[in-house]
Amino acid sequence: MINKLVEKIKKTGAPIVVGLDPMLNYIPEHIQEAAFSEFGETLEGAAQAVWQFNKEIIDKTYDLIPAVKPQIAMYEQFGIPGIEVFKRTVDYCKSKDLVVIGDIKRGDIGSTSAAYATGHLGRVNIRGNECIPFGEDFVTVNPYLGSDGVNPFIDVCKKEKKGLFILVKTSNPSSGEFQDRLIEGRPLYELVGEKVAEWGEECMGDAYSYIGAVVGATYPELGKVLREIMPKAYILVPGYGAQGGQGKDLVHFFNADGLGAIVNSSRGIIAAYKQEAYAKYGAQNFGDASRAAVEAMVKDISSAIEAKR
Numbered sequence: 001m002i003n004k005l006v007e008k009i010k011k012t013g014a015p016i017v018v019g020l021d022p023m024l025n026y027i028p029e030h031i032q033e034a035a036f037s038e039f040g041e042t043l044e045g046a047a048q049a050v051w052q053f054n055k056e057i058i059d060k061t062y063d064l065i066p067a068v069k070p071q072i073a074m075y076e077q078f079g080i081p082g083i084e085v086f087k088r089t090v091d092y093c094k095s096k097d098l099v100v101i102g103d104i105k106r107g108d109i110g111s112t113s114a115a116y117a118t119g120h121l122g123r124v125n126i127r128g129n130e131c132i133p134f135g136e137d138f139v140t141v142n143p144y145l146g147s148d149g150v151n152p153f154i155d156v157c158k159k160e161k162k163g164l165f166i167l168v169k170t171s172n173p174s175s176g177e178f179q180d181r182l183i184e185g186r187p188l189y190e191l192v193g194e195k196v197a198e199w200g201e202e203c204m205g206d207a208y209s210y211i212g213a214v215v216g217a218t219y220p221e222l223g224k225v226l227r228e229i230m231p232k233a234y235i236l237v238p239g240y241g242a243q244g245g246q247g248k249d250l251v252h253f254f255n256a257d258g259l260g261a262i263v264n265s266s267r268g269i270i271a272a273y274k275q276e277a278y279a280k281y282g283a284q285n286f287g288d289a290s291r292a293a294v295e296a297m298v299k300d301i302s303s304a305i306e307a308k309r
């Protein structure tokens with residue numbers, strides 16, 4: 001799957017991921033109105049609104065982008081109907097040939113990790129009948145329980161040719177509370193980065209490993225050192241746009257070949273119609289606003305990479 005991701009990034013010229021994090025307050029009134037009048041002000045109604053919102057954004061952007069990242073919490077908040085829409089979104093994106101990164105941030109002890117890995121990346125065997133529960137291509141993993149929490153995910157990736165993005169240095173303001181703590185003079189995130197590189201060595205695609213890392217766009221200066229520590233890891237870089245990251249800050253996350261990183265924006269794309277820059281589209285044409293925001297993001301990041309070369 002890493003080879004497909006790299007190929008799609010080359011083909012689209014867009015090292016970006018659209019984050020499908022649909023909060024109800026991002027969903028235009030006309031979509032909510034239609035969903036709630038059909039299903040009532042219920043979990044089903046909210047899930048239906050999320051689905052209609054996602055579908056329009058995917059339809060308007062899929063030809064420009066290599067990948068999407070649905071964040072499962074935004075679906076879980078609407079219970080079972082929300083989870084059904086998560087799955088419907090995964091399937092719909094795959095039907096559009098998009099690479100799907102399930103942002104599930106799991107991390108647990110061995111046997112529980114194995115069940116998470118099977119559920120999201122693998123197949124479950126039910127009396128000889130192999131079923132695919134969610135079927136994402138990559139998932140995000142929290143490595144802080146150690147190797148026996150991560151290895152079950154790696155095992156499933158090897159078998160299914162899927163991939164991981166392992167949290168190394170997160171974008172949030174308090175990420176330094178633990179992740180920056182010095183251990184024998186070195187920050188913890190560097191040690192985790194070394195472990196990601198080690199896990200990735202035996203999981204190589206053609207040029208990059210299918211064991212990738214997450215490093216927040218909000219700590220751009222760390223791009224340089226972590227890029228060196230994990231030269232073969234694809235780096236998922238969240239924090240662009242709404243959290244303040246900009247193209248010019250992100251050049252160190254990329255290798256000299258212009259590859260090696262993929263930048264996520266969620267609110268900045270899906271709620272673009274609410275921003276002044278895209279207000280002319282109006283809430284009715286929110287999908288067109290998202291498309292324009294994708295085009296602007298690609299231009300911003302590509303020109304920064306070009307300027308560095």
Ligand SMILES: O=C(O)c1cc(=O)[nH]c(=O)n1[C@@H]1O[C@H](COP(=O)(O)O)[C@@H](O)[C@H]1O
Pocket residue numbers: 019021071103140169170171172214215216238239240241242243264265266267268
């Ligand atoms: O793993 C992630 O995707 C992630 C890691 C991180 O360090 N920071 C971070 O913001 N994220 C996710 O990236 C998305 C960012 O959303 P926006 O700030 O709206 O672009 C959310 O889905 C977050 O959960």
